[in-house]
Amino acid sequence: MLTRVVWSPALLGYDFGPGHPMTPVRLDLTFRLAAELGVLDADGVTLVGAEPASDEVLATAHDPAYVAAVQRASATGRPDPSHGLGTADDPCFPGMHEAAARIVTGSVEAADALWSGEALHAVNIAGGMHHAMRTNAAGFCIYNDAVAAIRRLLDAGAQRVAYVDLDAHHGDGVEAAFWDDPRVLTVSVHESGLTLFPGTGHPTDVGGPHARGTVVNVAVPAGTSDTRWLRAVDAVALTVARAFAPEVLVTQHGCDAHGQDPLTHLDVSVDAQRAAMERVHALAHDVCAGRWLALGGGGYAVTQVVPRVWTHLLAIAAHVPIDVGTPVPEGFAEHVRLITSGGETPATMGDGEPLRAPRGWGEGYDPHDDVDRVILAARRAVFEWHDLDPLYD
Numbered sequence: 001m002l003t004r005v006v007w008s009p010a011l012l013g014y015d016f017g018p019g020h021p022m023t024p025v026r027l028d029l030t031f032r033l034a035a036e037l038g039v040l041d042a043d044g045v046t047l048v049g050a051e052p053a054s055d056e057v058l059a060t061a062h063d064p065a066y067v068a069a070v071q072r073a074s075a076t077g078r079p080d081p082s083h084g085l086g087t088a089d090d091p092c093f094p095g096m097h098e099a100a101a102r103i104v105t106g107s108v109e110a111a112d113a114l115w116s117g118e119a120l121h122a123v124n125i126a127g128g129m130h131h132a133m134r135t136n137a138a139g140f141c142i143y144n145d146a147v148a149a150i151r152r153l154l155d156a157g158a159q160r161v162a163y164v165d166l167d168a169h170h171g172d173g174v175e176a177a178f179w180d181d182p183r184v185l186t187v188s189v190h191e192s193g194l195t196l197f198p199g200t201g202h203p204t205d206v207g208g209p210h211a212r213g214t215v216v217n218v219a220v221p222a223g224t225s226d227t228r229w230l231r232a233v234d235a236v237a238l239t240v241a242r243a244f245a246p247e248v249l250v251t252q253h254g255c256d257a258h259g260q261d262p263l264t265h266l267d268v269s270v271d272a273q274r275a276a277m278e279r280v281h282a283l284a285h286d287v288c289a290g291r292w293l294a295l296g297g298g299g300y301a302v303t304q305v306v307p308r309v310w311t312h313l314l315a316i317a318a319h320v321p322i323d324v325g326t327p328v329p330e331g332f333a334e335h336v337r338l339i340t341s342g343g344e345t346p347a348t349m350g351d352g353e354p355l356r357a358p359r360g361w362g363e364g365y366d367p368h369d370d371v372d373r374v375i376l377a378a379r380r381a382v383f384e385w386h387d388l389d390p391l392y393d
Ligand SMILES: [Zn+2]
Pocket: 167, 168, 169, 254, 256, 297, 298, 299
């Protein structure tokens, strides 16, 4: 079993500057914690770096005029608002093109390795740039590595790819890219657009005329917490993904659904996010012969949440899962104290509350529960296209 982990310090170059929420410290801390817990030394784990993707590869996800605009803004530092560059969310920085293009290579080469059988699982924590659009940057995302990786799989001959996005924000860029492509299922479980950027991702958005039912949106209300969030993941995302019978599973694990995240309003613990990863991993083995590409994404509780969640992701993909009761290693805690002038880390790899497993949907739902209503809306919108029963499957 081989698990390919995309990592090199060069990926820390994706840096919008001081004060921006998407600091590369998130990645650095994740790999420090994973290393301290021995995850990166597990049998079968291979670390691989990534050179910047060529214009040809970037053109599989983006308009060449946009790629040229990024290259210009990257070299000159001049804003280009018509392409979403130089905004508060996506400020220009020197080397922006190369840094963003490196992330694309990480995910595209991971897709190659899965398709050729060189790797069974692959993880690119720096990836998951799900808001980047064909012609513009958005929401901290310059190039959409998820789109480029899925295109690579299709170009290599894959007929069915499922993309499951668990970030608190709607996976709008990936959805838009495959809106009318029946070979790609995109499922996003996110905080409702009524309260969160980018404001899209409604259950009635189900894909284009050639691909009805291959776009799935579960827009949970602000405040949704563990058991009900997992119920949404189970009763919609994983149920549809299983029925779609993909050859490869691509998942996005932005960890900004956590209660401590400063940018969102969900309340999903490290433990529940870890439980979702275990379900996704099991699904990959059940239906995709194991072929699983796991990506990072958002996550802005930099010291308290992100390193733990993504270390769990790396550990699950490496087949050395870490118990939530495992103490956070002292070496890691000391490093966090050093960089935060005394800030403390959580004591353990979980949040300390026992996780209740959700009931199966077939055992009944509560029409007065606002999450159950959202789940039912998503199921009613798409289940018929997958020969599933919205009430009982
Ligand atoms: Zn997000």
